[in-house]
Amino acid sequence: xxxxxxxxxxxxxxxxxxxxxxxxxxxxxxxxxxxxxxxxxxxxxxxxxxxxxxxxxxxxxxxxxxxxxxxxxxxxxxxxxxxxxxxxxxxxxxxxxxxxxxxxxxxxxxxxxxxxxxxxxxxxxxxxxxxxxxxxxxxxxxxxxxxxxxxxxxxxxxxxxxxxxxxxxxxxxxxxxxxxxxxxxxxxxxxxxxxxxxxxxxxxxxxxxxxxxxxxxxxxxxx
Numbered sequence: 001x002x003x004x005x006x007x008x009x010x011x012x013x014x015x016x017x018x019x020x021x022x023x024x025x026x027x028x029x030x031x032x033x034x035x036x037x038x039x040x041x042x043x044x045x046x047x048x049x050x051x052x053x054x055x056x057x058x059x060x061x062x063x064x065x066x067x068x069x070x071x072x073x074x075x076x077x078x079x080x081x082x083x084x085x086x087x088x089x090x091x092x093x094x095x096x097x098x099x100x101x102x103x104x105x106x107x108x109x110x111x112x113x114x115x116x117x118x119x120x121x122x123x124x125x126x127x128x129x130x131x132x133x134x135x136x137x138x139x140x141x142x143x144x145x146x147x148x149x150x151x152x153x154x155x156x157x158x159x160x161x162x163x164x165x166x167x168x169x170x171x172x173x174x175x176x177x178x179x180x181x182x183x184x185x186x187x188x189x190x191x192x193x194x195x196x197x198x199x200x201x202x203x204x205x206x207x208x209x210x211x212x213x214x215x216x217x218x219x220x221x222x223x
Contacts, residue, residue, distance in 0.1 A: 009116065
C-alpha cells in the first residue's frame with residue numbers, strides 16, 4: 001500500500017493516474033469512493049450525502065470501510081491511496097480497521113505559490129474567491145496533513161518528490177522510486193519462499209532422524 005499526500009494543486013491526482021497505469025497499481029481516491037457511494041442511492045450513500053450537505057466531516061470509519069471494501073474487491077495487491085488520511089484521526093482509524101500501514105508514502109512537495117498558480121489557471125474566474133479558498137485549503141493542509149506526513153517520516157516511510165515541473169518531468173522523479181519498490185517487493189517475496197523451503201527442509205530432516213532412530217532401536221512407530 002502506498003499513500004500519496006500533497007497539497008491542493010501539487011499534481012498528486014495526475015501523478016496517481018500515471019503511476020497506476022505504469023506500475024499497475026489500483027488507484028483508490030477517498031473522494032471518488034464517497035461520491036460513488038452517494039450516487040448509488042444506498043442507505044450509506046444517503047447518510048454520506050446528508051453529512052456533507054450539513055457541512056460536516058464524514059466520519060473516518062465510513063471512509064475507511066469504503067477503502068477496505070475497494071481493496072478487497074479490486075483483485076489487485078498494490079494500491080495507491082489518494083487523499084487519505086487527511087489527519088491523525090484518519091490515520092489511526094485506517095490502521096485500526098484495515099490493520100496495515102503503508103509501505104511507502106509519496107509526498108508531492110510543491111511550493112505554495114506554484115500550487116496557487118496551478119489551481120487558479122485551471123479554475124479561471126472568481127479569482128478573489130479562489131485565492132481565499134486556496135489560502136484556507138493550504139492552511140488546513142499544513143495543520144492536519146503535515147503531522148501525518150511527519151509521523152510516517154519518523155518511521156522512514158516518506159519519499160519526498162519535488163513536484164515542480166511538467167507532468168512528465170515530475171513522473172520521471174517518481175519512476176525510479178517505484179521501480180526500486182517493485183524490486184523490494186520481489187526480494188521480500190523471494191526471501192519468504194526461501195524461508196518456507198528452509199523450514200520444510202528442517203521438518204523433513206527431523207522426521208528422517210526420528211524414523212532412523214526407531215529403525216535402529218527396532219521400536220514401534222508412534223504413528
